[in-house]
Amino acid sequence: MSDHDDFAATLLSDTGDCPPGLRAWNGSDPAQRFAVYRNNVTVSLIDALADTYPVTQAMLGEEFFRAMARLYVRAEPPRSPVLAWYGDSFPDFVQGFPPASGLPYLADLARLEMRYVQAYHAADASALPMADLAGLLADANALAHVRFSLHPALETVRSRYAVVSLWIAHQGQTPANSLGEINLDLGEAALLIRQGLEVEIVRIEAGAAQFIDCLRSGASFADAVHSAAPFDLSNALALLIRGGAITHFTLQE
Amino acid sequence: MNKAVTTTSLALALSAALAVAAIPMTAHAAEKDKCFGVALKGKNDCKAGAGTSCAGTSKVDYQSNAWSMVPKGTCEQTTSPTSPTGFGQLQEFKAKSA
Numbered sequence: 001m002s003d004h005d006d007f008a009a010t011l012l013s014d015t016g017d018c019p020p021g022l023r024a025w026n027g028s029d030p031a032q033r034f035a036v037y038r039n040n041v042t043v044s045l046i047d048a049l050a051d052t053y054p055v056t057q058a059m060l061g062e063e064f065f066r067a068m069a070r071l072y073v074r075a076e077p078p079r080s081p082v083l084a085w086y087g088d089s090f091p092d093f094v095q096g097f098p099p100a101s102g103l104p105y106l107a108d109l110a111r112l113e114m115r116y117v118q119a120y121h122a123a124d125a126s127a128l129p130m131a132d133l134a135g136l137l138a139d140a141n142a143l144a145h146v147r148f149s150l151h152p153a154l155e156t157v158r159s160r161y162a163v164v165s166l167w168i169a170h171q172g173q174t175p176a177n178s179l180g181e182i183n184l185d186l187g188e189a190a191l192l193i194r195q196g197l198e199v200e201i202v203r204i205e206a207g208a209a210q211f212i213d214c215l216r217s218g219a220s221f222a223d224a225v226h227s228a229a230p231f232d233l234s235n236a237l238a239l240l241i242r243g244g245a246i247t248h249f250t251l252q253e
Numbered sequence: 254m255n256k257a258v259t260t261t262s263l264a265l266a267l268s269a270a271l272a273v274a275a276i277p278m279t280a281h282a283a284e285k286d287k288c289f290g291v292a293l294k295g296k297n298d299c300k301a302g303a304g305t306s307c308a309g310t311s312k313v314d315y316q317s318n319a320w321s322m323v324p325k326g327t328c329e330q331t332t333s334p335t336s337p338t339g340f341g342q343l344q345e346f347k348a349k350s351a
Contacts, residue, residue, distance in 0.1 A: 134271055140264040221263060233263070237270030 011038050012077045045073045049087045052117050055170040056094070056110045059103065068097060084121055088114055105161030105184055112163050112190065112201075115155035119192040119199045122153035127244030142251055144222035148215050149248035150240070153194035156209040164188040164203050193243040202239065207231030212240070220252070 003021065010016040018031040046069040050057050057065040072093045078086050091114060094100055095107035136143045157164065162184050169178040189209035191202045204212075207229035214224035225233060240246050 130271055130274065133267065137264055137268055140260040143264055143267065144260045222260070225263065233266035234269035234273070237267055238273040241270055241274035 010034075011041055012074070014074060042070065042073055045078065045086065046070055048083050049073075049090060052084075052087050053090065053110055053113045055113055055167050056106060058170055059106065059109065059166070060100070064099075068094070068100065071097075084117060088118075090114070105159065105163055105166070108157065108159035108161055109163040109166055112157045112159075112167055112192075115157060115192055116199055116201070119153045119155045119194050122151075122194070125151050125153075125247045127151075127241075128246050128248060130241065132249075133241065133246065136249070145220045145252040147218060147220055147250050147252075148246050149250075150212070150216055151194070151243075151245045151247050153192075153199075154212070154216070154245050155192040156189065156204075156212050157192070158187075158189045158206055158209045158213075160185075160187045162186045162188050164190040164201065167201065191239065191243075193239075193245060195243065200243075204236065204239070205229075205231040208236040208239075211236060 003019070007019045010019050018034040022030040022034060024030050024033055046066055049069045049072065050062075050065065053065075060068070069090075072087070072090055076089055076093065080086070091107045091110035094110050100106055136146060162182050165182045165188060166179070166184070169182060172178060187206060189204050189206045191204045191209065191212065193200050193202060208231040210228035211224050211231060211233070214227050215221075219227065
């Protein structure tokens with residue numbers, strides 16, 4: 001290991017001696033200074049998770065959240081210099097974190113929060129003009145095989161729990177007032193769609209979310225409809241078209 | 254499963270969707286006002302995630318240059334102790350001293 005790797009590894013561990021060869025400019029103890037630096041790095045990463053997962057933190061309380069986040073930071077140090085993406089595997093960590101197992105909806109709630117950030121920072125793309133889509137109506141057989149490309153900022157969430165309601169309740173000034181009305185065991189799905197600089201979260205049918213996921217993975221129009229649970233197709237399409245979410249299509253040769 | 258989907262029904266759905274989408278948007282985003290001075294500490298609505306400078310960064314309650322999206326028309330009815338009018342405002346304002 002190079003000195004640099006050695007330094008980085010010790011920085012991201014809970015213990016470990018100060019890497020050799022460090023000197024303070026004024027001759028003070030480098031071990032103490034290194035400990036301060038290490039603590040700041042850890043705390044900044046926990047703060048980053050708290051920024052991305054505010055509702056998850058609100059559900060757990062700050063103390064529990066930060067203790068869990070500290071373990072995550074140790075297990076999954078950053079792999080990218082982009083701090084906004086840090087914690088994309090946090091929902092999976094939450095799912096497998098035994099002390100949080102009493103809140104089975106928590107991992108999906110965290111997924112919703114990460115997808116929100118991903119939608120916010122995703123690339124721009126222009127919507128396909130409606131006239132181009134209308135042109136597809138001329139040939140119903142070709143339409144069935146068309147493959148739509150969707151906007152990079154589009155995200156979906158599907159959960160067995162009412163995580164969308166939970167998230168929305170936390171956007172109000174006084175979440176406690178509406179939390180009691182949520183039946184957590186009612187599954188929900190949502191579409192995250194960026195309009196200008198704002199990410200909107202729209203509740204949709206689970207089938208519509210499946211349909212959109214299939215389109216995103218490259219399925220043809222007819223196959224995507226077939227493989228989803230029943231849903232209102234024209235509603236789902238209207239939502240996508242209105243949100244400028246269809247950016248391109250290809251016809252089968 | 255939607256095994257009964259026919260090519261005709263796909264075309265009908267797209268056609269209906271295009272008709273609906275042609276009507277101007279009345280979704281909630283269009284009905285909201287940016288309201289200054291009503292966000293509680295750390296609860297302003299600019300959510301860009303970690304590493305950005307604006308998510309949840311208002312440091313004092315009712316900070317006058319921090320805004321939240323509120324249902325249209327309700328901003329100027331929301332109490333704001335820092336506002337000279339006593340309510341939220343649609344523009345940034347200079348906080349009165351408490």
